[in-house]
Amino acid sequence: xxxxxxxxxxxxxxxxxxxxxxxxxxxxxxxxxxxxxxxxxxxxxxxxxxxxxxxxxxxxxxxxxxxxxxxxxxxxxxxxxxxxxxxxxxxxxxxxxxxxxxxxxxxxxxxxxxxxxxxxxxxxxxxxxxxxxxxxxxxxxxxxxxxxxxxxxxxxxxxxxxxxxxxxxxxxxxxxxxxxxxxxxxxxxxxxxxxxxxxxxxxxxxxxxxxxxxxxxxxxxxxxxxxxxxxxxxxxxxxxxxxxxxxxxxxxxxxxxxxxxxxxxxxxxxxxxxxxxxxxxxxxxxxxxxxxxxxxxxxxxxxxxxxxxxxxxxxxxxxxxxxxxxxxxxxxxxxxxxxxxxxxxxxxxxxxxxxxxxxxxxxxxxxxxxxxxxxxxxxxxxxxxxxxxxxxxxxx
Numbered sequence: 001x002x003x004x005x006x007x008x009x010x011x012x013x014x015x016x017x018x019x020x021x022x023x024x025x026x027x028x029x030x031x032x033x034x035x036x037x038x039x040x041x042x043x044x045x046x047x048x049x050x051x052x053x054x055x056x057x058x059x060x061x062x063x064x065x066x067x068x069x070x071x072x073x074x075x076x077x078x079x080x081x082x083x084x085x086x087x088x089x090x091x092x093x094x095x096x097x098x099x100x101x102x103x104x105x106x107x108x109x110x111x112x113x114x115x116x117x118x119x120x121x122x123x124x125x126x127x128x129x130x131x132x133x134x135x136x137x138x139x140x141x142x143x144x145x146x147x148x149x150x151x152x153x154x155x156x157x158x159x160x161x162x163x164x165x166x167x168x169x170x171x172x173x174x175x176x177x178x179x180x181x182x183x184x185x186x187x188x189x190x191x192x193x194x195x196x197x198x199x200x201x202x203x204x205x206x207x208x209x210x211x212x213x214x215x216x217x218x219x220x221x222x223x224x225x226x227x228x229x230x231x232x233x234x235x236x237x238x239x240x241x242x243x244x245x246x247x248x249x250x251x252x253x254x255x256x257x258x259x260x261x262x263x264x265x266x267x268x269x270x271x272x273x274x275x276x277x278x279x280x281x282x283x284x285x286x287x288x289x290x291x292x293x294x295x296x297x298x299x300x301x302x303x304x305x306x307x308x309x310x311x312x313x314x315x316x317x318x319x320x321x322x323x324x325x326x327x328x329x330x331x332x333x334x335x336x337x338x339x340x341x342x343x344x345x346x347x348x349x350x351x352x353x354x355x356x357x358x359x360x361x362x363x364x365x366x367x368x369x370x371x372x373x374x375x376x377x378x379x380x381x382x383x384x385x386x387x388x389x390x391x392x393x394x395x396x
Contacts, residue, residue: 003276005380006309006342009283012271013310016285016292020245021318023175030160035216036173037320038159040151044166047139052103053081055134059094059116059123060107063131075121079104094123103135110134142166154320176218177318180244180291181208182237184225184251184260185298203300203366204250208307212248215312216319220244228252230263237264241289248311251298253284261295264288270295276380278341278361280306300366305344305375308396325395326377332356333387335378342380346372347393355393372396 004012025039054060061073073094079086081100089095089106097103097110109129117124142148148162149155155173163171188202189195202224209219221240225233241247252261253272261284262272270286270293277283279302284295296306313323329347332354337343338361346358346368355376359368374393378385385391 003274003281003340006275006277009275009277010310012285013294014314016287016294017246017311017314020177020292021314023177023318025172026175027170027172029170030164030168033155033160033171033173034157036155036171036176037216038149038151038153038155039172039174041147042149042163042168042171044142044144044146044148045168046166047144048142048165049136049138049140052138053136054079054097054099054101054103054110055136056110056112057099058097058110058112058114058134059125060089060097060103060110061094061125061129062089062091062106063109063129063133065092066125066128068128069126071125072122073125075118075123094125096123108132108135152320174318174320176216177315178220178243178245179212179217179315180220180237180240180247181205181212181222182225182233182247182249182261183208183222183298184228184233184249186226186228188224188226204298204303207300207304208248208250211304211307211312212315215315216321217315225252225260228258228260230260233260233264237288241291244291247288247291247293248307249284249293249295250303251296253282253295253297255282265293265295276341277309278338278343280309280344281341283310299364301346301364301369304369308375308394309344327393327395328390329353329355329374329393331385331387331389331391335376335385337378337383337385339383340380343376343378344394345376345378347374347376348372349374349393355391 076093076095078096079101080098084102086102086104089104108131111125111129149159183202183205187199189199191201205222209222212219220243223236249261252259265284265286268286270284272284274281275283282297286293294311296303332350333356335357347355348358349355358372359365374395377392377394
């Protein structure tokens with residue numbers, strides 16, 4: 001049986017995850033809203049500023065009191081930026097005022113302190129002032145009922161600030177896709193743990209967790225099946241599938257013995273096979289307890305590239321994030337590709353809009369992937385390219 005094309009498998013994954021990607025809405029506190037997508041437009045419930053206040057530290061005055069030359073006014077009090085209900089300002093007087101403090105009735109200008117001279121309780125103002133100078137009128141920024149933020153907006157700190165300024169403590173956002181990550185292999189141990197001969201550190205759990213979150217989704221559980229037993233894997237997944245929209249697995253789908261994910265999914269109608277792709281040839285799809293399962297091969301580079309090609313675009317789309325950049329670049333050197341397979345070679349951009357291949361195609365070469373910033377997408381029918389040829393790249 002011939003291998004399935006990358007595009008055909010991608011379409012299969014998209015179809016399987018269609019329902020999971022159809023996110024709803026939820027209300028969250030502002031502290032949890034950073035980077036989330038607003039579900040609908042938000043209008044201000046209040047005028048901003050909330051009251052007429054001073055733009056400067058200085059003196060609140062009546063502009064009509066100020067002559068062409070120096071004007072001396074008696075200082076009759078002080079208003080600070082705090083709850084207050086100041087008395088009206090009488091003609092011929094001034095009140096010391098702080099930035100953000102309530103401007104009293106009768107006052108229609110604020111004179112910055114640096115433009116005045118003060119002796120005892122008298123302030124001298126050295127030139128006339130216009131009515132409204134350094135006074136922030138109520139509603140001069142936003143009127144109640146005005147739209148503060150549109151729907152479909154990626155919420156940044158400045159957006160959360162205006163919501164808080166309007167007294168809004170929570171906001172409706174698009175729900176995040178809930179993902180369970182399953183790594184398999186009796187050889188896996190946690191990074192930082194002692195390692196024995198035949199054991200390897202579990203890079204896939206860390207990589208998939210970070211990749212899922214970078215795509216705007218939520219990791220609700222990460223589990224590891226370390227005994228290559230399908231029944232054990234089944235029991236572990238039952239515990240976490242209830243709260244998941246999609247399950248991602250790594251490892252256990254090749255053609256050898258002890259392929260635990262294959263053994264679990266096959267009786268459930270899962271599809272396990274090879275894709276015309278390198279790295280990442282073995283791929284599987286299925287369903288567990290009604291939750292779609294997308295399964296990647298276990299080699300770390302295969303897992304990461306498979307995620308970027310098949311799942312990352314869908315999660316980013318669901319989260320409202322822009323798609324990863326695809327761009328044509330010029331090859332800095334020659335390359336060869338495997339006949340009949342679409343290769344995703346690790347690449348690094350260099351000066352002049354060029355890209356160079358980083359190391360070989362091996363799916364175990366994690367350091368070369370870390371040193372890359374793009375994948376070089378070599379079509380299935382291409383076996384050789386020369387320096388100066390243009391290639392399609394996918395930003396990492």
